[in-house]
Amino acid sequence: MTVRVLALLVRLLARDGWGRAMLAEVAALEEPRAQRRFALGCVGALLTRSASWLRISGVLLVAAVPTLLFAGPGGSGDVAGLAIAGTAIAVCLVAVVHVEQMPVVARAACAGGCLWWAGLLASEAVRSHPQWALALLAACVAAAAWRGGLLAALGAAFVTCLAIFVVAVGTYAVLPQLAPAVAPANAVHPVIENQIESTDPYVGELLLAALFGIVLIAAIRTTAGPMAQPPRNR
Structure with a gap:
């Protein structure tokens, strides 16, 4: 779910290589808590652009x-x-x-x-x-x-x-x-x-x-x- 939500936000806000790198990084994390923490950081970074x-x-x-x-x-x-x-x-x-x-x-x-x-x-x-x-x-x-x-x-x-x-x-x-x-x-x-x-x-x-x-x-x-x-x- 975390990956899908982040993918939707990246699709909306970051149609570039940086957004794809975020998705690859969060998908590589196996622990759900780590995924959520990383995804929240990504969302914060997206909203500063x-x-x-x-x-x-x-x-x-x-x-x-x-x-x-x-x-x-x-x-x-x-x-x-x-x-x-x-x-x-x-x-x-x-x-x-x-x-x-x-x-x-x-x-x-x-x-x-x-x-x-x-x-x-x-x-x-x-x-x-x-x-x-x-x-x-x-x-x-x-x-x-x-x-x-x-x-x-x-x-x-x-x-x-x-x-x-x-x-x-x-x-x-x-x-x-x-x-x-x-x-x-x-x-x-x-x-x-x-x-x-x-x-x-x-x-x-x-x-x-x-x-x-x-x-x-x-x-x-x-x-x-x-x-x-x-x-x-x-």
Whole structure:
């Protein structure tokens, strides 16, 4: 049990040779008490790494999605829509574990999320044109690609889409009066209907995040496959 729990944490927080060395070391210990003591030390070491906290932040970002999506007005939609959203969230949970070059990805996603949030708070034009987020996404991906290459760009695309979804839907949840006036004039609850209609376009960001997540997982597994194969004897 100790080895399995540590393996789960290493999978989440340390996708590198150091994490694999931890697992090999704890598996070599035969006494359960020694295994537990060593595993606790490993967990403490993992939690002192900045990359670990960045990955935990990514998990929390994904965890915010269902709260914002299902707890707000209009969250109990049709079954098909809920199934699609649930599948996208599940994909994002898997993909966040596969993100590599976390510092580069985190800087790009934080910049994108903060800029979009500032735009939502300051500009009615930004609130009325959610499609402008795609231009910001492209800029964040380009910056990540320049700093870290393809895997960093895919990770930045995935996390930035999540960040834009969370800041937009979260802003309209806390400040529904900021939502653009898109409800019909005869609406019974115009503020609520404006909030629902204004958050709908950002569901596309969630689906886009899931799509980038799938591509990221495939790319990571493709590049890791040849490295994981042992050399052949000649």
